[in-house]
Amino acid sequence: MTLTTEALAAHDDVDPEIRRFVVALNHGYGQFSDFAALPLPERRAAAEIVRAPWRAGGPVMAKTVTAELAGCRARFHYPQRSDTPQPALLYIHGGGWTMFSIDTHDRLMREYAARAGMVVVGIDYSLSPEVRYPVALDEIVAAYRALRDDAGDFGIAPAAIAIGGDSAGGNLAVATSLRLRDAGDSPPAAMLLNYGAFDPAPTASYARYDGPAYMLTVAEMDGFWRDYAGDPATLVDPLVAPLRADLTGLPPSFLAVPECDILADANRAMAARLGSAGVPVELRLYAGATHSFLEAVSVSSLASAAFDEAARWLAATLRRALA
Numbered sequence: 001m002t003l004t005t006e007a008l009a010a011h012d013d014v015d016p017e018i019r020r021f022v023v024a025l026n027h028g029y030g031q032f033s034d035f036a037a038l039p040l041p042e043r044r045a046a047a048e049i050v051r052a053p054w055r056a057g058g059p060v061m062a063k064t065v066t067a068e069l070a071g072c073r074a075r076f077h078y079p080q081r082s083d084t085p086q087p088a089l090l091y092i093h094g095g096g097w098t099m100f101s102i103d104t105h106d107r108l109m110r111e112y113a114a115r116a117g118m119v120v121v122g123i124d125y126s127l128s129p130e131v132r133y134p135v136a137l138d139e140i141v142a143a144y145r146a147l148r149d150d151a152g153d154f155g156i157a158p159a160a161i162a163i164g165g166d167s168a169g170g171n172l173a174v175a176t177s178l179r180l181r182d183a184g185d186s187p188p189a190a191m192l193l194n195y196g197a198f199d200p201a202p203t204a205s206y207a208r209y210d211g212p213a214y215m216l217t218v219a220e221m222d223g224f225w226r227d228y229a230g231d232p233a234t235l236v237d238p239l240v241a242p243l244r245a246d247l248t249g250l251p252p253s254f255l256a257v258p259e260c261d262i263l264a265d266a267n268r269a270m271a272a273r274l275g276s277a278g279v280p281v282e283l284r285l286y287a288g289a290t291h292s293f294l295e296a297v298s299v300s301s302l303a304s305a306a307f308d309e310a311a312r313w314l315a316a317t318l319r320r321a322l323a
Helices: 005-009 016-030 040-055 106-116 135-149 168-182 204-208 218-229 232-236 264-276 301-322
Strands: 063-069 072-078 086-092 119-124 156-166 190-194 253-260 281-290
Touching: 016 040, 016 281, 016 301, 040 106, 063 135, 072 106, 072 135, 086 106, 086 135, 086 168, 086 301, 106 119, 106 301, 119 135, 135 156, 135 168, 156 168, 156 301, 168 190, 190 301, 204 264, 218 232, 253 264, 253 301, 264 281, 281 301
Parallel strands: 086 119, 086 156, 156 190, 190 253, 253 281
Antiparallel strands: 063 072, 072 119
């Protein structure tokens, strides 16, 4: 069933600008007959088409380079030219570990690059279910190490590299930091976590915000966890469900949490657990925002404000890392 503006109007907890974004995406997917039943390669291609208008426009970079990083396709956004090494953010796109790319998330990366004044690097990791945990995690750990170890070649300051992502990308950002910590390796200087998927256990926000009006449904999220983990027993692994991990020693963290999201409770819990572990943490709850709301930045003042807040935090945190 196609979601209409009139049907969504009943959900008056959703910000009006975000509401129009949700309806537009729903109509976009409605162009494809029985989208959910399409073979996965066709669903991925359709999702790229539907998301394309939302990545258009936005900040113009001084230089953008698409290259290979540790065997994966990567995109480097440089907001300005500089003769000195710059801070950087390694950004991991969401999509339930099964969809999307550095193309769908190109606007998000350019927004962070321009607003925070730093290099942003996106990575195309291998998607599930063709591969399962820990393949994507292994690739991102390798990409982070390559970026840090060869930072001079990329015009990046190795001591000022943050890691971040949205949804499944937020999960992989925390898991990467955990893997590096456990290996005795130097962790990222900061974590940027946008509506991350941190634990498969249902919460009150699962019941409150389930349904297409809020972008992400419980059925979709449950399927994503299955596709990523493979073996159900893997779902309790703290590198799959990092809310269950010992979070001691992780980098300073910023969590952008949309109120109207089935993952909201898990994000609040992650912020609380990071704080209890002694990690400097900032949580911003965006009333009226849904899952994926940052992609609405071209039409949403709320999304724009969220970028500004995260960018200020990133710039300040990475300046301290360089001090």
